Amino acid sequence: MISRRPTGARAELSGPVSTGRFIEPISAVPVDLAAHGYLSEEFFVSGTASAYGAVGPLGTDGRWSVTAQESADYRTRILVRRPSDPERFNGTVLVEWFNVSSGREANPDWTYLSPQIIGDGYAYVGVSAQRTGVDGGDALVGVPGMAPRRGLVASGPDRYGALRHPGDGFSFDILSQIGRALRAPGPGSALGALRLERLVAVGESQSAFFLTTYINAVQPIAQVYDGFFVHSRGGSAASLTGTPTASDEVPRGLLIRSDTDVPVVIFETETDLGPLLDYGPARQPDSDRIRIWEVAGTAHADAYVIGGFASVLGCDFTVNEGPQHFVVQAALVALNRWITEGVAPATAPPLRLAKTTPPELARDALGNALGGVRTPAVDVPISALSGESPPGASRLCALFGSTVPFDASTLVRLYENEARYLEAYERSLDTAIAAGFLLESDRTELLAQAEAVSFSS
Numbered sequence: 366m367i368s369r370r371p372t373g374a375r376a377e378l379s380g381p382v383s384t385g386r387f388i389e390p391i392s393a394v395p396v397d398l399a400a401h402g403y404l405s406e407e408f409f410v411s412g413t414a415s416a417y418g419a420v421g422p423l424g425t426d427g428r429w430s431v432t433a434q435e436s437a438d439y440r441t442r443i444l445v446r447r448p449s450d451p452e453r454f455n456g457t458v459l460v461e462w463f464n465v466s467s468g469r470e471a472n473p474d475w476t477y478l479s480p481q482i483i484g485d486g487y488a489y490v491g492v493s494a495q496r497t498g499v500d501g502g503d504a505l506v507g508v509p510g511m512a513p514r515r516g517l518v519a520s521g522p523d524r525y526g527a528l529r530h531p532g533d534g535f536s537f538d539i540l541s542q543i544g545r546a547l548r549a550p551g552p553g554s555a556l557g558a559l560r561l562e563r564l565v566a567v568g569e570s571q572s573a574f575f576l577t578t579y580i581n582a583v584q585p586i587a588q589v590y591d592g593f594f595v596h597s598r599g600g601s602a603a604s605l606t607g608t609p610t611a612s613d614e615v616p617r618g619l620l621i622r623s624d625t626d627v628p629v630v631i632f633e634t635e636t637d638l639g640p641l642l643d644y645g646p647a648r649q650p651d652s653d654r655i656r657i658w659e660v661a662g663t664a665h666a667d668a669y670v671i672g673g674f675a676s677v678l679g680c681d682f683t684v685n686e687g688p689q690h691f692v693v694q695a696a697l698v699a700l701n702r703w704i705t706e707g708v709a710p711a712t713a714p715p716l717r718l719a720k721t722t723p724p725e726l727a728r729d730a731l732g733n734a735l736g737g738v739r740t741p742a743v744d745v746p747i748s749a750l751s752g753e754s755p756p757g758a759s760r761l762c763a764l765f766g767s768t769v770p771f772d773a774s775t776l777v778r779l780y781e782n783e784a785r786y787l788e789a790y791e792r793s794l795d796t797a798i799a800a801g802f803l804l805e806s807d808r809t810e811l812l813a814q815a816e817a818v819s820f821s822s
Contacts, residue, residue, distance in 0.1 A: 371589045374538075375545035378555050380408035382442070385524025388517055390444070390463055390491060391471040393672030394479065401483045404449045408555050410546065411440040414531070414538040417582060417605050423615060427581040427622035431605065437531035439539055441499055442517070445555050446475075447488040455486040456562030457701055458547060460590075462540065462572035465497040468504030470517075473569040474596055474693075476670050481694040484806065485701075488559055490547060493517065494540055494575070495607075499530040505571060506761050533607025536575065537583045540566070544589035563704055565592045570665065573598035578605065578615070580629060581622050592628045592704045594697065595621065597636075597665055600643035618646030621655060628703045630710060631657045632696050634689065635734055635752025636665035636766055638716060638724050645724045651712050656703075658696060658802075659716040661737040662687040662750035664766025671765065679759055685766030687750040688742045688803075691811065695804050711801040713738045726752075732769065738802050741793040741811070745786065747771055747818055776820045783820055790815040 387407060398405050415433035423429050448454050459482065463470040472491050475482070482489055493499055501516030517525040544564055547555060568576040573595045580593055582605065604614040621629055637644040642665065651657060664685035668675070675684045699710035717727040717736035727735045732749030742750055749769040754762055771779070780786035794811055797803040803811070 374542055376410040376412045376542040378408050381406035386521050388521050392476045394476045396479050402449050403446055406445045408443050410443055410543055412542050414439050414535040416534040425616045425618050427620045429582040431582045439531055440528050441493045444491040448486050451558045453486040454559045458488045458561050458564050460490045460566045462494045462568035463491055464572045465495050466505040466571045470498040474567045477690045477693045481697055494536045495533050496530040499528050537579050541587040541589045563591045566590045567594040569596035575603040577602035595631045600647040620649045623652050625654045629655050630696050630700045633659045634663040634665050656710045659737040660692050661734040662743040663689040664752040665764040680762035682755050683768045686768045688740045691803055691807050740797050741790045744793045745790045773820050
């Protein structure tokens, strides 16, 4: 595939930055980059960005028309993680829109995807795209009683004091300008000696709301990115002015435009179909450029991405321990193959609903969801995995779903013994791998988890 050469303003890069204290985005999964042959560097990016205004109505079909309006100067940061050996680079750069829902920057897709990023030799660029990350502000979803976050400028003035963000309405053009800068070869490249072939934007939750707007409004005129991974979007999107959640400016039940010129993978969890994210009205069919994976047994965030912090966050129940991170990695591999080889990802039926108002998933007798992307976690289960949290959970904890393990007598009734359970699990695993919903490279780890299951009471 020949890399795009989009025209237009591009960000100016300075760095790598070495002064002051580096502030890393939140992640519960530490990665020793050096041990895996990766470098981590931070750059400042600056320029003059435009905000966009709508030309005509913003319809639910996502086929929006916009025009550049006022402009403003910006200076923000990007975090680059790349193979130190250019021979390991697979040609694809992933650009993650940092998530600021907690009031502080987080990189949830790096957390979910880092094993695959490192294993397959991707380069990764995290972007401080929103004003909250730079200047601080209230959390969209935070821990009760937590004070507003201070942002990079106030938290690390020695390093970040010169950063400035004009507002989230400018963030879309900032993303385009950073993409153009990454594509620019020659001395001073943030990618060092790596030769970029493909540029893919990724974002989870609030970041996915912004990417939805970017795909619908900006990608058609900027044409900077070769593909998008939209992870846990809601049923609306960010407004052009930067309001991150549903507003009068953006309709409920908003689709991603079906005439997109690049591949888009939309990854949705059980939680996302419920009232918190309200994705249900925005469900759309697959097309020659769009694939939707609704994954059974998953929650908007889960035990993998929040690590051991559930109790610290006030969640006094077992949060979802489902297979999301394994399926997310398979989705990345499928998207990259779609872009490079033209082979579309597997299709999957949507999750089944028992009722739509309010949305309620259909579940089997064991409590696991029906339909959607299937894995052994729900087809050969040892627990009920749900995107729903117990009644009374806080708004934050309601994002984490739940896990209810089966007792020994239930396991015996289902499988008789561990050996038969393992046989059934392996058959289901092979089916999911053959379909492309799990990766062969994860087979050993997944089997090890199944082998550790005991029916002892």
